Amino acid sequence: MGEVIVVTSGKGGVGKTTTTANVGTGLAKLDKKVVLIDTDIGLRNLDVVMGLENRIVYNLVDVVEGNCKIKQALIKDKRYNTLYLLPSAQTRDKSAVTPEQMQSLCEALRGEFDYIIIDCPAGIEQGFKNAIAGADRALVVTTPEVSAVRDADRIIGLLEANEMKKIDLIVNRLRVDLVKRGEMMSSADVEEILAVNLIGIVPDDENIVVSTNQGEPLVGTDTKAGTAYMNICNRIIGEDVPFMDLTAKKGFFSRLFGKKN
Amino acid sequence: MGWFGFKKKSSGDVAKNRLKLVLSSDKAGCSPETMEQMKNEIIQVISKYIDVDTEGLEFRFRNEADGSNSLLANIPIKQQAKTRRSY
Numbered sequence: 001m002g003e004v005i006v007v008t009s010g011k012g013g014v015g016k017t018t019t020t021a022n023v024g025t026g027l028a029k030l031d032k033k034v035v036l037i038d039t040d041i042g043l044r045n046l047d048v049v050m051g052l053e054n055r056i057v058y059n060l061v062d063v064v065e066g067n068c069k070i071k072q073a074l075i076k077d078k079r080y081n082t083l084y085l086l087p088s089a090q091t092r093d094k095s096a097v098t099p100e101q102m103q104s105l106c107e108a109l110r111g112e113f114d115y116i117i118i119d120c121p122a123g124i125e126q127g128f129k130n131a132i133a134g135a136d137r138a139l140v141v142t143t144p145e146v147s148a149v150r151d152a153d154r155i156i157g158l159l160e161a162n163e164m165k166k167i168d169l170i171v172n173r174l175r176v177d178l179v180k181r182g183e184m185m186s187s188a189d190v191e192e193i194l195a196v197n198l199i200g201i202v203p204d205d206e207n208i209v210v211s212t213n214q215g216e217p218l219v220g221t222d223t224k225a226g227t228a229y230m231n232i233c234n235r236i237i238g239e240d241v242p243f244m245d246l247t248a249k250k251g252f253f254s255r256l257f258g259k260k261n
Numbered sequence: 262m263g264w265f266g267f268k269k270k271s272s273g274d275v276a277k278n279r280l281k282l283v284l285s286s287d288k289a290g291c292s293p294e295t296m297e298q299m300k301n302e303i304i305q306v307i308s309k310y311i312d313v314d315t316e317g318l319e320f321r322f323r324n325e326a327d328g329s330n331s332l333l334a335n336i337p338i339k340q341q342a343k344t345r346r347s348y
Contacts, residue, residue: 146276146283153284182271189277193284 002033002110005117005236006135008159010151012122014143015172018208018217019229020119021049023139026219026233028083032114035074037105038088039131040121041096047087051078051215061089064101070108079216084113094126099133106134115236124158132159137166139199143173144185153194168199170232175204176246200232203246288322288330296320303334312339 007020017038024036037060038046047053058073063086070086077083089096109116120131132138138159142152152169159167171187178184187201205225211218219229227244234241285293300320307313319335 144276146280149280150283150287154287157288179273182273185273185276185280189273193277193280 002113002116003137004106004110004135005115005137005139006120006132007117007139007141008120008128008131008155009122009141009148010124010155011142011148014141014148015202016122016141017045017049017119018212019139019141019170019172019202020046020117021217022219022225022229023233023236024083024115024117025050025077025080025217026230027115027117027236028077028080029220029230030233030237031082032237033082033112034115034117035084035086035109035113037086037116037118039097039102039118039127041088041127042090042093043121044088044090046119047075047085048215049212050085050217052085052087053215056087059087059089061092061096064097064105070105094121094130097130099129102130103134124154128155128158132162132164135164137168138164139168139170140194140196141170141172142190142194144171144175144179144187144190149185149190149193156194156196167196169194169196170200170202171198172202173204174201174246180247199235200228201243201246202228202232285322289332300334304336307336313337314339 005023007016007023009016017040020036020038024034027034036046036050038044039060040046041061044059047056052075055075058068060073062068063070063073073086074084075087077085106116106118116134118131118135121127140152140155140159142148156167169191171190174187175184179186187198191198203224205223207218207221207223208225217229218226219233220226224244224246231241231244282292285291285296289296291299300318303320304313304315304318314337317335317337319333321333322330
């Protein structure tokens with residue numbers, strides 16, 4: 001039976017969709033059968049981040065309304081044949097789907113897939129309630145900023161109140177140079193404030209911009225973010241992976257003061 | 262931490278402290294100092310009647326399913342030799 005994971009954050013723009021794309025692709029790289037569901041109705045984005053925007057025929061709302069079979073709406077990934085996307089609808093709104101419908105959709109997909117990963121919209125309204133309804137565990141994404149951490153705390157409270165079985169934290173877009181200077185909260189600071197298990201630290205990496213431009217998740221590539229996302233995937237499947245040393249090699253200092261090494 | 266008598270607090274620490282304050286007031290409508298004071302006063306009152314174990318004390322706000330918050334106070338009572346013998 002597959003596991004349903006919701007990727008959520010409260011605040012917008014902290015990297016939920018990027019995280020969903022990379023974690024999903026990474027799990028497929030680990031030979032898992034994965035389906036990604038975009039639940040941000042009206043603001044569809046996971047399709048472009050995955051580079052699958054030209055292949056959409058049916059969407060999430062078509063599935064829950066019974067206009068098509070689930071299988072007809074699933075888009076197979078370009079690179080991994082065990083990875084699928086169920087895109088969101090662009091011309092409808094959040095009220096087109098109910099938490100009960102999401103629950104039964106997740107149940108239907110459980111038998112077919114190892115992981116069902118749900119990209120949650122920002123906010124705490126209907127869209128959030130839909131996204132978490134069928135989930136077994138949550139990945140809460142935040143950046144080390146006061147606004148994002150405050151919203152993550154609120155989200156964690158709501159997840160706990162809804163009896164989410166497992167809640168893990170991803171600190172995204174960490175600027176190691178700023179943390180060193182004391183001008184940014186460290187991942188340990190964020191972990192202490194939010195008091196949930198830290199499952200990954202993703203450094204701020206310009207390669208993410210490039211990969212999003214191209215519609216190709218960078219998980220598993222020889223980049224800092226690519227390695228960080230792959231580590232998260234390995235931790236999700238239960239491996240004990242040590243946190244990477246973000247200060248090592250290709251550091252900010254060597255880049256700033258010329259390429260000495 | 263500054264090297265000469267004056268020290269400028271790093272903005273990372275400022276952020277952390279501001280967050281701690283804002284999160285506790287979001288939940289409780291009061292500052293951590295007020296929370297601490299309230300906790301101490303509650304313990305004082307209970308201590309008048311029962312011997313409480315301040316080590317294992319739990320005192321925090323909890324999110325409820327309906328979206329409201331509740332104050333959770335878990336106050337362990339010290340085992341007394343006298344009580345145990347009477348059983």
